[in-house]
Amino acid sequence: MSISVRNNIHTAGSGPTAMVFAHGFGCDQNMWRHISPAFEDRFRTILFDHVGAGGSDLNAYDPKKYATLDGYADDVFEIGDELKLKDAVLVGHSVSAMIGLLTSLKAPGMFRSLVMVGPSPRYIDDEGYTGGFAQQQVGELLESLADNHMGWSTAMAPVIMGNPDRPELGQELTNTFCRTDPEIAKAFARVTFNSDNRVDLARVAIPALILQCSEDIIAPLAVGEYMHRHMPDSKLVVLKATGHCPNLSAPDEVIAAMRDFV
Amino acid sequence: MTLSEPGFIEEDLQDLFENAPCGYLSLRTDGRISKANLTFCHWTGYEPGELVGKKLHDFLNIAGRIFYETHFAPLLRMQGFFNEVALDLVKKDGARFPVLVNATERRDAEGKAQFIRLTVFNATDRRRYERELLAARDELKALNATLERRVAEELEERLRSDIALISQREEAILREQFIAVLGHDLRNPLASIAAGMQLIQKAKLDDKTGPIVVMMQRSVGRMASLIDNVLDFARGRLGGGLTLIRSFQPLEPMLRQVVDEFAEHTPGIGYHHRIRTCEACPCRYGSHRAAVLEPTGERSDSWRAGRARERDGKYNRPVRASCL
Numbered sequence: 001m002s003i004s005v006r007n008n009i010h011t012a013g014s015g016p017t018a019m020v021f022a023h024g025f026g027c028d029q030n031m032w033r034h035i036s037p038a039f040e041d042r043f044r045t046i047l048f049d050h051v052g053a054g055g056s057d058l059n060a061y062d063p064k065k066y067a068t069l070d071g072y073a074d075d076v077f078e079i080g081d082e083l084k085l086k087d088a089v090l091v092g093h094s095v096s097a098m099i100g101l102l103t104s105l106k107a108p109g110m111f112r113s114l115v116m117v118g119p120s121p122r123y124i125d126d127e128g129y130t131g132g133f134a135q136q137q138v139g140e141l142l143e144s145l146a147d148n149h150m151g152w153s154t155a156m157a158p159v160i161m162g163n164p165d166r167p168e169l170g171q172e173l174t175n176t177f178c179r180t181d182p183e184i185a186k187a188f189a190r191v192t193f194n195s196d197n198r199v200d201l202a203r204v205a206i207p208a209l210i211l212q213c214s215e216d217i218i219a220p221l222a223v224g225e226y227m228h229r230h231m232p233d234s235k236l237v238v239l240k241a242t243g244h245c246p247n248l249s250a251p252d253e254v255i256a257a258m259r260d261f262v
Numbered sequence: 263m264t265l266s267e268p269g270f271i272e273e274d275l276q277d278l279f280e281n282a283p284c285g286y287l288s289l290r291t292d293g294r295i296s297k298a299n300l301t302f303c304h305w306t307g308y309e310p311g312e313l314v315g316k317k318l319h320d321f322l323n324i325a326g327r328i329f330y331e332t333h334f335a336p337l338l339r340m341q342g343f344f345n346e347v348a349l350d351l352v353k354k355d356g357a358r359f360p361v362l363v364n365a366t367e368r369r370d371a372e373g374k375a376q377f378i379r380l381t382v383f384n385a386t387d388r389r390r391y392e393r394e395l396l397a398a399r400d401e402l403k404a405l406n407a408t409l410e411r412r413v414a415e416e417l418e419e420r421l422r423s424d425i426a427l428i429s430q431r432e433e434a435i436l437r438e439q440f441i442a443v444l445g446h447d448l449r450n451p452l453a454s455i456a457a458g459m460q461l462i463q464k465a466k467l468d469d470k471t472g473p474i475v476v477m478m479q480r481s482v483g484r485m486a487s488l489i490d491n492v493l494d495f496a497r498g499r500l501g502g503g504l505t506l507i508r509s510f511q512p513l514e515p516m517l518r519q520v521v522d523e524f525a526e527h528t529p530g531i532g533y534h535h536r537i538r539t540c541e542a543c544p545c546r547y548g549s550h551r552a553a554v555l556e557p558t559g560e561r562s563d564s565w566r567a568g569r570a571r572e573r574d575g576k577y578n579r580p581v582r583a584s585c586l
Contacts, residue, residue, distance in 0.1 A: 026332030030340055094332070137324040144325035144350070178333045217319065217327055242292055244331040248339040249291075 003082045007048040007075060008055035011083075013040030017112075018085050019262075020046045022076060024094025024118075025192045027178040028054025031093060034251035039258075043089070048079055050096070052184040061184055069095070069195050073102035080110045087112040089262055093247055094118050094218065095192040098200075105203055114208040115258055118244050119227055120219040122196040129198070130222040138193045142186060201230040208234040209261040211254060215242040235261065285361070285382030291375045293317045293335075302382060305361075307354035318380075321351045323358070334365070338378065342367050348385065348392075360389035435500070442496035445489045452489065456482045477526065480519055 003009070010029065013019075019039050021032040029047040036045045049056040050072055065071040076099060080088065090111045092100035097119030104111045123131045124138055180188070208231050212224030221238065228236035237257045241250030279286060285302030289295055298313040306313075306321060319327045326349045337344045343366045351359040362385040368376045459479045467475060 024332070027336050027340075031336060033340070133324070140323065141325040141328050144323070144329075178337045216331075218331055243335055245336050245339070248336050 003075075003078050006051060006057045006060045007079055008057075009046060009048045009079065009083075011044060011046050012036070013043055013045045015041075015043045017043055018046055018083065018088035019043040020048075020076070020080070020085070020088055020090050020100075020111075022048070022090065022092040022096035022100055023050065023053065024092070024096045025188055026094075028056075030054070031245065031247055032091075035091075035247050035254055035258075038251075038255045039262075043262075046079070046083060046085075046088075050188075051075060052188060053180060058181065058184075061181075063187060066187060067191055069099050069102055069191060069197065072096075072099045073106060076100065076103040077106050077110070080107060085110050089113050089115060091115040091258070092117065092119070094120075094244065095195070098195065098197050101200060101204055101208075102197065104206060105200065108205075111206060113206050113262065114204070115211070115261065116208060116227070117211045117247055117254065118213055118216055118219045119210060120223045121198045121201055121227060121230075123193045123218070124196075126196075129226065130220070132217065132220045132223060133193065141193060142190055198226075198230070201227060202232065204231050204233070206233065207261075209258065210234055210236045211246065211257055212236060212238045213241050213243060213246050214238060216244050218244045284384075285380075287318070287380040287382065289318060289378040289380065291377065293319065296377065305353070305359055305382070305384065306351055323350050323352055326350055334363075338365055338367050339375070342369065348389065351382070360385045362388070438496045438499045441492055442500065445492040445496065448489050449486070452482060452486055456486070477522070481523065484519065484523075 008029070013036075019036075021029065021036055023029050023031045028049045032047055036047060039045055052058065052061045052066065062071075065074075076090075080103070086109060088111050090100040090104060090113075092098070092114070094117070097114070097116035098121060100111075100114055100116070101119075104114060120131065122129065123133045124135050125131050125133065210224055210227050210231075212219070212221060214221075224236055224238070228234050239246050239250060239253050239257065241253055243249050246254050280300040282299060282301055285305055286297070286299040287295055287302060288297035295313050295316050295318065298310065300310065303310050303313065318330065322330060329347075330349070334344050334347050343364070345364045347363045347365075349361055349363055351361055353359050362383045363380055364383075365378055365380045367378050370376055456479070459475060459482060463475055463479070
């Protein structure tokens with residue numbers, strides 16, 4: 001199984017520097033459809049799906065490996081290694097901002113800077129720390145994941161995962177961008193919302209751009225400010241965009257902030 | 263009924279919107295409610311005026327909010343709609359109201375979102391049914407796991423007893439090999455005793471010693487045949503098998519020897535015996551003798567049971583000689 005198939009890697013654009021886009025919890029690399037094309041003139045863009053999401057190889061999903069963000073970071077490292085990346089830019093959305101951060105610590109020299117869209121080092125409130133969620137709320141989230149299958153049917157899964165572009169599937173393809181095996185979605189939510197990487201922030205030596213939305217219930221402003229305070233070489237930009245996905249709702253604003261930074 | 267018939271009431275579109283059998287919501291692109299119908303108000307327990315300006319998030323539990331942000335909002339942006347999304351509305355009184363939501367994004371000519379339309383369906387029964395299905399699946403999973411565990415335990419237990427059996431068998435083989443070796447090695451010292459007895463017999467013996475030597479020689483002979491029997495036994499167990507020759511032979515001399523030996527061991531006790539001959543293999547007399555000795559010896563059950571009779575101050579032991 002090649003890494004390219006495992007992670008459904010797509011590359012485009014050209015340029016001396018590579019820009020890797022990592023999607024967060026919920027959907028797949030389609031999250032970057034309005035962002036990555038804007039950088040294809042100057043960068044080699046690399047998009048991929050985390051194992052368990054989108055068009056990745058579901059057979060490669062190992063519950064043990066992906067029970068920590070480190071397992072996901074290992075995959076990103078392998079992607080970078082496979083593509084021989086050096087001094088690349090890593091753009092991560094949501095939990096993948098932290099996965100990207102962990103990857104950069106694993107592989108000095110692979111990335112020269114980080115772009116973090118709606119990042120959070122810890123979602124659950126702690127003493128002297130506002131994450132935005134109470135422990136019990138995260139429990140409630142994990143419990144209710146069983147209710148949402150997003151049209152998931154095990155019988156359809158291999159077809160969709162194996163052939164994301166097959167037009168004859170027509171209507172059946174509804175919701176595929178965010179269609180995930182409920183068990184995998186639950187495991188990913190568990191590792192995401194229980195993660196705590198606050199101690200890793202200060203270890204980052206490369207420049208980082210933190211893109212913070214104005215009204216984001218998943219990563220509130222206090223979290224973005226905390227990140228900025230604890231990352232030595234970071235820049236915080238508070239976007240006018242609301243919600244957790246400015247890469248979809250306000251792509252122009254995101255692109256402008258990224259251009260300034262890179 | 264047609265439009266021209268009297269009594270026809272034309273469907274009022276405003277009424278259709280307000281009292282439709284589903285909830286309607288219109289959201290601005292920032293997620294705030296710009297319009298809600300009466301059905302939605304009734305379901306959530308709010309007055310019509312209270313809803314405008316609120317965010318959809320205000321009617322969702324924490325899981326719904328996270329899901330909306332991470333799944334449904336992106337989906338709506340990417341494909342322009344979403345269908346059959348399961349959400350729990352939180353009513354004004356805090357109670358839950360399970361719904362299924364469909365949504366479309368109204369876009370302008372350039373594809374920019376203008377507003378979002380949502381239809382909300384009561385899914386109380388469906389959600390209950392789905393949860394029952396999930397509970398049944400989990401129960402099945404648990405039962406399956408129990409079954410698998412029990413099969414694994416059973417298998418392990420079986421394996422353990424198999425191993426024990428194999429080691430017992432190995433031990434038994436070793437024991438029989440030991441018996442075979444021991445029996446074989448006993449022959450040499452016995453042969454030298456037999457040779458010694460023959461030399462002694464040639465010497466002049468008085469009346470008292472002579473019969474003792476004869477007696478001892480017979481015992482050596484019996485011991486040799488006992489060893490043969492032990493070897494036969496071991497050979498039989500180890501797979502070599504026994505060779506039997508069927509013929510008529512007098513059993514009496516052999517049995518008399520056994521009784522004599524007994525009498526020698528326990529002087530002062532008289533033995534009454536009755537001997538019948540029967541068909542036997544002459545080279546396996548030892549086996550019969552063993553059988554004769556066994557029920558009559560000290561360890562005999564009949565002896566312990568007190569069947570023996572005391573007669574004239576002497577024990578009368580019953581001796582049973584039987585063919586095997």
